[in-house]
Amino acid sequence: MLGILGGMGPMATVDFLRRLVELTPALRDQDHLPCIVAQATGIPDRTRAILGEGSDPLPALEAALRQLEGAGATCIAMPCNTAHHWHGALQARTTRPILHIVDAVADTLMRSRAGDAPVGLLASTGTVQAGLYVERLARRGIACRVPEDQEAVMRAIRLVKAGALAEAGILLSASARSLLASGCGQVVLACTEIPIALRESDPELRLRLVDATEALAEACLRACSRPLAAARLAA
Template identity: 65%
Template sequence: MLGVLGGMGPMATVDFMRKLVEATPASRDQDHPGALVLQASDIPDRTRAILAGGPDPLPAMVAGLRRLEAAGATRIAIPCNTAHHWHGALQARTALPILHIVDAVAEALFVRGYRSGSIGVLATGGTLKAGIYSGRLARHGFTCVAPIDQDAVMRAIRLVKAGRVAEAGAILRNQARGLIAAGCGRVILACTEIPLALSASDEGFGDGLLDATQALAQACVSGAGAPERLVA
């Protein structure tokens, strides 16, 4: 039974669940995996905790994890990239396997035949500062590149959280184009709000974008969240 520690943010969790359904090869209801979803929207802001010493989100995430354990979850997915800064601390507190979103992205890159080179990362400032992608992907030959205007990316993420998706999309398209122009072979949509505004099938990008939410959903279905070749 998949336990989803969500609510970071709520709309992104709903988007993850839709992608989980779409990633499942099924012809009837009973072919889909069972899932328990916790919309824990009271978890403190992850980026604020990393960048500005805001309230520590770990206790609230651990509390959510305990609720999923008690409800019968047998593995955990967290559809929030920045929350993976605390992946190790969460994993140390449970025997349940917690899929890592960056491992899922690495697997998606491998499947696409992309095994080294520069990767653009559209993410929160917290995700970038914590090195959630750069540290983990560097072990596999990838170099992560930040956008030219990170403030603009954060503004777009806040717009998505406020329901102003079209405005956010215009900002994010410009930042993605800048990364591609800088020589990035792929651009990772590494905040679960970003795919809501900038679809991986968005006009003009072809397969240049890789949706981390989609990669996590696929990993939940295929079990590719932590393949042996991705574990240090």
């Protein structure tokens, strides 16, 4: 059973579930992955913690992890990029595999990337400051660039959380186009709020975007579908 450690934010968790359902090649209810969701909205702000301005989220992350374990989750996904700053600490506290969103994005980039152009990164300031993508993608030979106006990206993320999707989309589209104009081959949507605002962006721009939410959903299907199929055959 897939456990989803969510609530960061709630709309992003719902969007992840939607992607998981839409990407599943299902003909009936029983073809979908069984899931349990911890919509853990009380987890302290991850960016504030990384910047030294807020409480440590790890105790609340671990509490949500224990809820998922107790409910029978055998594999864990966190549809929040910034929370992966604590991925190693969480993984050390459980025997259940916790899929890493940056590894999922890296796999997608290795399949879709053409040439050696760097990738742009639209992410929270916490994700940028923690170096989550820069360090992990560098292991695959992929360089990253961040927008010159990172604060505009953070304003957009806050707008998504407040439900102002159209206004957020304008800011994020401008940031993505700026990164592409600077020589980036693709732009990674490295915050799970960002794809929600860019869902209605023009098709030409969408072709150059790599959606971390979708990459994580695909990784979950790869990790969980084979054990599920084996269990059904055994039954």
